[in-house]
Amino acid sequence: MEASLPRDEPVQLIDADGTAHDDPEFPLPDGDTLLRAYRALVEGRRFNDESSALVRQGRLAVYPSSHGQEASQIGAALALAEQDWLFPTYRDSVTITARGVRPAEVLTLLKGDWHSGYDPAVHHVAPQATPLATQLLHAVGFAQAAQHRHQDAVVLAMCGDGATSEGDFHEALNFAAVFRAPVVFFVQNNGFAISVPLARQTAAPSLAHKAIGYGMPGQRVDGNDAAAVLSVVGAAVERARAGGGPSLIEAHTYRMQAHTNADDDTRYRDRAEVAAWEGRDPLIRMRAHLASTGALDDATAADIGAGADRMAAALRAAITTDTAPDPENLFRQVRGIRSPQLVEQRELLLDEIRRSAQPTPAGGAR
Template sequence: MQHTDMLPRDTAVQLIDQNGAPVADEQYALPEADVLLQAYRGLVEGRRINDQAGALVRQGRLAVYPSSHGQEACQVGASMVLGDADWLFPTYRDSVAVIARGVEPADALVLLKGDWHSGYDVRAHRVAPQTTPLATQLLHAVGFAQAAKHRGEDTVVLALCGDGATSEGDFHEAMNFAAVFHVPVVFFVQNNEFAISVPLSRQTAAPSLAHKAIGYGMPGQRVDGNDVAAVLAVLGEAISRARDGGGPSLIEAHTYRMQAHTNADDDTRYRERAEVQEWVARDPLQRLRTHLTATGALDAEAEERFAAGAEEIAAAMRAALNTDADLDPEDLFRFVTETRSSQLEEQWQLLRDEIERSQLETEGHR
């Protein structure tokens, strides 16, 4: 591959503009109407999941929720481009992608409730546990892809991260290893402009994050992260390339975090409301709705059906998270190692004795 072929475009790939009009592109084709309709359904469901999760935080049923409101095109696109044998390695902000991959909403939110680290069977869904430390999942993704390559499996790994993760050493190590060993992995950076309160301009002086790819010897590309059609096309090509033995790629999606980093964040301290409002017109949901309506692919009946389906998901979330968990303190020690060490057993006995004393004291005061 020529070095010039590794460089991303000067402007992000776009197939549907913010007004819903198609944009001709020599390299990437607009997905078929049925694919876009499926994507629109995913956007409707994703937006409802974000809204419902936010409400559950305010009700005290979720401890924290990092919203992907405004980034749903990236979430839905990431889930749709993967085959049955492929794996997704998500971050803490990728709950919509995890759910779109087939994980039950309540199981996907267990981590954010403050319960188990992962509430779903990762092998059944081919979705790794959501990670909160930045960039650590990228190393796991590369190792998993390398193992699949050694086994001769038809597996491509899609590793998600945010712009803040690109400032971590783990990002460098994962990129370098993937390129050197020609691993079937696609790095998908959702550049939403802020790593908590740190703007992108304070993280890199590169023309774009996608330009970092050439330094490792892999192709990079930029895509309008609020255009689900473009996300599907660009990610789909990268996944196909990896599957055909072409090695890793770095895709940067230009999007925006419309809401605070989490419910514990006050984003008014580091960005202006006018800046946020500028992105309202680029909303991925409204953009695709306008396009599909104009082409006749989306009608009122389909809108009602998709909205009803999204409300069913929200209702299931409420029902599951409005139930208090039945906690077993011994679980703190039960799953640390396959065989419990003498030190862990000693710690469990100490905790059990303390719990029993506390119960006796409580009963004595009745």
């Protein structure tokens, strides 16, 4: 496939008022699909807010919220087929839940209980990556392996705007383009890499413009328009599935909350800027559109809200249940065959645990 420059303006199918617009290249998804997307948006927002509350309660060590970015997360997830794979970042928890992973399992890593709370092979979701951009190279390698095995699988590789400043990002795009790997690179441009604004990261017209340098198509999309994200990502997925190679999509959205609970975003961005984005809320936009078409009535909205309540209650119950730590978990699934060093480390730890469990002799010395 020939490389192509992105549009001057991001693709938008539903505007901030909920009004749909025809696009010559990207069709509006049908009503049932949009209603499904709205349900996922509501549950995603509730998941974000509930997770932030669990941090304040001391039940999670940290949570990188995607509040306000749910349209990007849900639209991208719904564009994938069951056999496709997702390689997420630490901020893509909502995307993972949209792929069918239980919310409590998504948060297991952030609670500190286990390497990853879900089985990647079952859900076709790689473990969340905290280092910026490292998962992109893994995604390309996985996609190329799928090619060699003649598997019908496309890989969605997600990252943020900050990750595009990492060398791994450029290596991954170049590798994927040269080998025409079935990968869709999806960049959520939420304006900041922690406290660094986009203008301090690149002088390119847009992040999507970087695609042309690697010989792949690039496209920009309104990241707060779930319908547009679903349509644009869906088209890229089908191109990759048909052998057209990789593509790069930049979703323009905004990080409404701090980088994590440990960040004070008032130090580097103006409150007026945040307030301006509140009117572009993806949930309000989709709700207005569905209500105008008659697809969302009061009863359906109440049912969706009740479903989000049940999800939140189940999440709270699971996260607030303490589990006894198992030292063996430090050594499980590290290697198929344990190295001598790993065996030695395991024996040292188990011996220390056994000795600490023995009663202390009189006089306090053991």
